Amino acid sequence: MACFSSASKMSLLVTLCLLLCSSLMDSVKGYLTVTIEPLPPVVMGDTVTLKCNFRTDGNLREIVWFRVTEGGSSKQKIFTYDAMYNTNFSHMEDFRRREDLVYQSTVRLPEVQMEDNGPYECHVGIYDRASRDKVVLASGSITLAVMSPPKSISVIAADQPARFNRYEAQNFTLMCIVTGGKPAPVVYFKRDGELIEVVPSDKPREAAESRGLFSARESRPLISRDLDDTKLQKSLSLLEPDVEPVRLDNVRPHQSNTPGALGQEGPRPTTEIIPETVVSREFPRWVLSSSPLYYFNHTQTEFSDGTMEVQAMLTWHLNPQVDNDALFSCEVKHPALSMPMQAEVTLSAPKGPKLSMTPSRAKVGDTVRIAVEGFQVGTKGNEVFPEPLFTWTRVGGMLLDGSAEREGKVLVLERVPAELNGSMYRCTAENPLGSTNTHTRLIVFENPRIKKETLQFNVADSGEELFGPTFMMLLLSVTLEFT
16 A cells, blocks of 8 residues: 555656646747738728737747748748847846737738739747747738729620521620629629529520520511501410510510501601612511520630639520610629629611712712711610621612622722713611611712823824825825926
8 A cells, every 4th residue: 555655656746747847848948829810802902901910928039921922832021020130129037937928010012913912921930948049930821812893894796797687586695795803793784774584504595596496486477567556466466365465675665666556656767968868767577475585604714813804695586676775784793893883785776877978079080989977866866786787789780890799888989980970879787676778879070181181092093094194195196296
């Protein structure tokens, strides 16, 4: 029993010695903890302050801030503090006395840019309590996330310019392009101020085409233009007795652009101020069995600076009778924006093109340019979207170069001959929403310079033919008389 008691006392004594040694070693070595205050994502251009907090009972040696680059393989020193040469920090009066001190080191980054995005490290060193020649090190890290608001937004029509199809409905795609955002922004479409419910699709065009073909098999795609609105509603009721006619625009009343609408005046043909110019506008009747589905797809492309370009596409079965003058907007939400960014377009069929001709008095041999200068002013001004396709033809004949038609906003006729005087030229402007054309007549005047040169050439030829033989006969007769 005495032996057991002696062994127990010896074990307890050893344990107490170990604890005391551990406490003494800890007192000699000291301790150091380093933390960096977390930061939410910041916006490019803001001023950012990084805060490094550390707690220790030792003497501070140095503080070093690093920016980690190249995926962690390289570190760039951005700030250094050396306590040895700074009189603001004093050493402990009692080297063996445990005193807890809390420090904070801050680094201010003014007007951060995209290249400032990434990890940062705060390294702190204190003197070892056992030896002034040794330094105890600890570090903390943080990742700075820099956001960039989108720089630009635009809405374009894909696969344009395109021709107008009077007998078959077409698929139409709006593309919204947003560049410069980080992270990628959220893009959505609105029609007449109301959010469009979309169907996500990897291939929106193929999906719209398949649905369009399916709808075409179930219903007649076209009704004759000689039907007024009353007959049109009756025809719809006969085609689908249980389905009411669908109108995409639920806010404003349906406006028919077809001549002969009940209680409404059809669009009146407009005439150019230039004589001999006629504007012709034709609108088909489109009948779809149901409201179109809007198919949505988007792609993201990352640039070298980390910003993104987003291309969002909205595809549906176009109905020119309903979609004409509809306002579509693309809006963008981004955490770096205080309010959504938007771009909008109004779908519009072309009005009558306004044509100009130079020179105003074309003479034989001149080069004539007939150009489109704009459109007839419509209900919403002079804007046409999407960009129309312009086609030039000559009424009753081929163009001067022998072709049947030419595309472009300018028709060039080089060295016009007198035979083109009075010829009529037609300019057709069309986009998927409609087609219209304008005519202009070419008046070719005589060119005095060319006429004078031709006359001198004819006189010289006639003099050579008439006076040459006569002069020779006279000379021969004179010679005979003298002989």
